[in-house]
Amino acid sequence: DVKVTQSSRYLVKRTGEKVFLECVQDMDHENMFWYRQDPGLGLRLIYFSYDVKMKEKGDIPEGYSVSREKKERFSLILESASTNQTSMYLCASRDRASYNEQFFGPGTRLTVL
Amino acid sequence: GDSVTQMEGPVTLSEEAFLTINCTYTATGYPSLFWYVQYPGEGLQLLLKATKADDKGSNKGFEATYRKETTSFHLEKGSVQVSDSAVYFCALRGYSTLTFGKGTMLLVSP
Numbered sequence: 255d256v257k258v259t260q261s262s263r264y265l266v267k268r269t270g271e272k273v274f275l276e277c278v279q280d281m282d283h284e285n286m287f288w289y290r291q292d293p294g295l296g297l298r299l300i301y302f303s304y305d306v307k308m309k310e311k312g313d314i315p316e317g318y319s320v321s322r323e324k325k326e327r328f329s330l331i332l333e334s335a336s337t338n339q340t341s342m343y344l345c346a347s348r349d350r351a352s353y354n355e356q357f358f359g360p361g362t363r364l365t366v367l
Numbered sequence: 368g369d370s371v372t373q374m375e376g377p378v379t380l381s382e383e384a385f386l387t388i389n390c391t392y393t394a395t396g397y398p399s400l401f402w403y404v405q406y407p408g409e410g411l412q413l414l415l416k417a418t419k420a421d422d423k424g425s426n427k428g429f430e431a432t433y434r435k436e437t438t439s440f441h442l443e444k445g446s447v448q449v450s451d452s453a454v455y456f457c458a459l460r461g462y463s464t465l466t467f468g469k470g471t472m473l474l475v476s477p
Contacts, residue, residue, distance in 0.1 A: 299465075
């Protein structure tokens with residue numbers, strides 16, 4: 255079974271802090287994704303990565319950056335957290351084949367005070 | 368750009384009722400279509416998919432048919448259970464990424 259794990263289920267940070275959200279997958283998938291999920295807005299893509307050291311902006315990259323130094327790990331970074339970044343963050347991975355599904359982690363609920 | 372529109376919820380049903388959750392899409396070309404489900408406290412998991420027109424995806428009693436003429440991919444189940452209570456997301460795969468609808472919450476009571 256594919257497993258996507260995220261470093262924390264719940265996280266509370268203060269405005270202005272630097273925040274790291276970590277995601278690890280164990281299926282040697284090339285593609286990895288970060289989404290945020292908000293009520294009434296569904297899932298919105300923040301960043302994705304086709305392979306190690308590659309990254310592409312999604313629909314809402316502002317205020318975020320990412321790092322992919324190893325194939326299995328994709329990190330989302332909030333350089334200076336703000337209250338409007340309070341959200342559920344979901345990581346996903348997928349192999350390179352065109353129609354294969356994305357596998358999601360359980361999510362990190364981040365609260366910025 | 369690509370977009371997915373699905374009916375707003377919550378949808379509230381009694382156990383054994385018939386379920387339909389509507390989903391329509393806008394996309395160039397012929398995207399693959401998906402339904403994902405999110406149970407409380409969990410991430411999303413793929414429920415079913417269809418990759419071309421007239422394909423029917425099915426899983427766990429749920430079905431959806433890819434209708435190109437109406438650009439729709441409605442989710443149906445003949446008899447829902449309490450354990451089906453979850454949020455359901457319709458999605459399409461464009462060139463490289465998924466575009467999701469806003470999700471529809473389903474609440475099934477005994």
